[in-house]
Amino acid sequence: MLKNTYIHIPGVGKALEQKIWASGIHTWDEFLEMTDNISIPSSRKTRICDEIKLSSRHLAARDCSFFSQRLPSAEHWRAYSLFSDSAAFFDIETTGLSPARDRITIVGIYNGSESKTYVRGINLDDMVEEFSKYRLLVSFNGARFDIPFIKSEFPEIEFKQLHIDLMYPLRRIGYGGGLKKIEKLLGICRSEETDGMDGFDAVRLWRQYEKGDKEALNLLVKYNREDIVNLKTIIELTYPKMVEKALKA
Known part of the structure; x- marks a missing residue:
């Protein structure tokens, strides 16, 4: 496109x-x-x-910053097919909703074949270098949530790449609501352990982990990993509809 x-x-x-x-x-x-x-x-x-x-x-x-600066942010999705070989699907978990008061607990990054998890107190700082490897970033509600949180804690990350916040192009083709709702509409299934979980559960699991429950962290990591892997599935399923909608507008 x-x-x-x-x-x-x-x-x-x-x-x-x-x-x-x-x-x-x-x-x-x-x-x-x-x-x-x-x-x-x-x-x-x-x-x-x-x-x-x-x-x-x-x-x-392959100058992603040229198109990132020139394209309206709501239209970055148009670059997906030509930059998908350098795409990172990412999602964060936090202790709450405010970048000013709360903290990042987990950052998950999926490059289409391998997922990497960065955990506060273990390896969270390593995600700075990982983000720098990609020309295109894909998130869901990342423009309003994930990126402000990351910039608050890691201002050295400039985010000059193209960034597709899937929430907006998905709305244009009739897929409104949250990520879990859209997954169900597209027939994407979660694992039995994470089915039905949401952001509040992610906060609860982190608190359990801080109290010494390592299994809670394992479940939180699995939940986050499914988020990022499913982002790729979603855009692959819906990108042709996005193109069709744009050309017929």
């Missing part, structure tokens, strides 16, 4: 992007080849062509 995108170009909004698509031009290459098909001033066409060539160079260089 990124190569179908024009709204990252200065001066191009959604209305003009829709006009370009409606003229039968979808990809960047098609725009360069079929500029006569779109009725906009020639000076604007020239600027768009120059920006397409610039975008192509940045894409060839």
Whole structure:
């Protein structure tokens, strides 16, 4: 979808992007080849062509920060198919809801084949280096929750990557509510041990662990791991619908 995108170009909004698509031009290459098909001033066409060539160079260089800065945050999902080979699906657990008062307890990061868990008091600081390895981050409600928490405790993490907060593009295609509800709508099952658990259970398990219950930590880690693994399943199942919805808007 990124190569179908024009709204990252200065001066191009959604209305003009829709006009370009409606003229039968979808990809960047098609725009360069079929500029006569779109009725906009020639000076604007020239600027768009120059920006397409610039975008192509940045894409060839795998420059995620270029697109992260240029794309509206709600449209970062468009880059998924071209940056999925450098994606990290992440989720945090905390002691509560306020970054000012509460603390991160666990950070889970899944790269599509391996999940890594970072636990307060054990290896939490190591996740700073892990985040730096990826060009694309995927979360659910991460823009409002996970990232503010992480920035509060680890301000050295700049988060210049593309970031897909799945909550928003999922809403556009009819999947509202929380992560667990959406999983059920998509037929994604949790393990017997974690089925029905939520964020309040995560807080409870951490408190039990602090009192010496190591099994509580094991269950919390499993719960978090299912969160991050399921994020990949969700976007793989729904990305084609996101593209279809955008192109028909």
